[in-house]
Amino acid sequence: MIGITFVDRIGSGLWASVSVLYFTYVSGLSVAQVGTLVAVAGAVGIAGAPLGGRIADRFPITRVLIALQLLRALASFALLTTDHYALLLTYAAIGSLGDRAASVLTKLYATRVAGPDRVRYQALNRTASNAGWALGGLAAAAALTLGTTSAYRWLLAGDAVSFVAVALLTLTCAEPPSPSRIAATAQDTPHSTPANPWRDRTYLAYVTTETVLSLDDTVFKLGLPLWIAHSHGVPHGLAPLLLVLNNVMVVALQVPLARLGTTTAAARNLLLPLSAAFALGGITMALSATGGTLRATCLLTASAILFTLAEMLHATVSWELSVALAPGTAQGAYLGVHGLAQSTQRSIGPLAVTAAIATGPLGWTVFGATIAVTCAIQHRLVRDRLQPTPLSVPPVTVSEH
Structure with missing residues (x-):
């Protein structure tokens, strides 16, 4: 999953550094329209975190992650197909929703797979994330020296392709055990209420x-x-x-x-x-x-x-x-x-x-x-709430792709 994060963030680095420029020079949006688009997409993305976490307690996390990466890919490819403001806003919002949900599920995956070593795992993951961002940003800066609309479109396409690659790489990752699903299977009382x-x-x-x-x-x-x-x-x-x-x-x-x-x-x-x-x-x-x-x-x-x-x-x-x-x-x-x-x-x-x-x-x-x-x-x-022992599941062996 650490390697997956690296690939993911290369794509994000390609797009994040030029997104405002793309909407301005390629899509022809005004400053107010770009600001509104970014704000609305960000607001919709807020719902992605709790929604993704709730779904991951019920379904295999790798499958959910694959679905989210494909959703992000479709949203990015869709941005290439139109300059219509309402459609651009819709596609950007869908991409933001998938991005925030995928971010939470990546953290949840680390929690389940790494067990007590979750902090070190997340640190490695974050290091890979920053390295990917830097590499993507440098590639974007080099591409922008061309100064053409095609360069912007290729950067957005590269972002979309990175999500497809990430979805394929996630297929190679083992599914870690889920405490919530294990507990649900073991319970004899189907009407018990999960923690909310x-x-x-x-x-x-x-x-x-x-x-x-x-x-x-x-x-x-x-x-x-x-x-x-x-x-x-x-x-x-x-x-x-x-x-x-x-x-x-x-x-x-x-x-x-x-x-x-x-x-x-x-x-x-x-x-x-x-x-x-x-x-x-x-x-x-x-x-x-x-x-x-x-x-x-x-x-x-x-x-x-x-x-x-x-x-x-x-x-x-x-x-x-x-x-x-x-x-x-x-x-x-x-x-x-x-x-x-x-x-x-x-x-x-x-x-x-x-x-x-x-x-x-x-x-x-x-x-x-x-x-x-x-x-x-x-x-x-948090003093009185903290448990004396970690609540994570035991670590399992997974692919580092």
């Missing part, structure tokens, strides 16, 4: 805090580039360099850092240094506005390092706690609800970051402090 994450107030509160902790994603996609663009004397070329720094750090350090959170207690304890990283990241962003070019560049680089560290620590904490807090018989449903945090963050994140930018240095200080306080809240929230 929507009635679990503690888990819902945990997911709410996760939404705030996931804001680091928007910092790199929107916050740093916009802050640099509006900072006096800071070279605009620093923005892509900091994104490269983020990617390189994740590829190099995600797996080693994951070793710090291989148990539930250790993962929870990481919330404290995570809180410090967020707070310091906000402070260095604020201070970058108070000096000359060299000082600002150094502080922005320090902020990028701190937010990347926070990103990696949060990923490690999230992988462990989201599973440890979920009943083994409803892991899919619970991880689906947990997936709402990332999906929701994609909607509120831009608002939070632009508000911080508009407020100035104080805004970034408040931004970092707010996430830091949320880390402390989550640390307290």
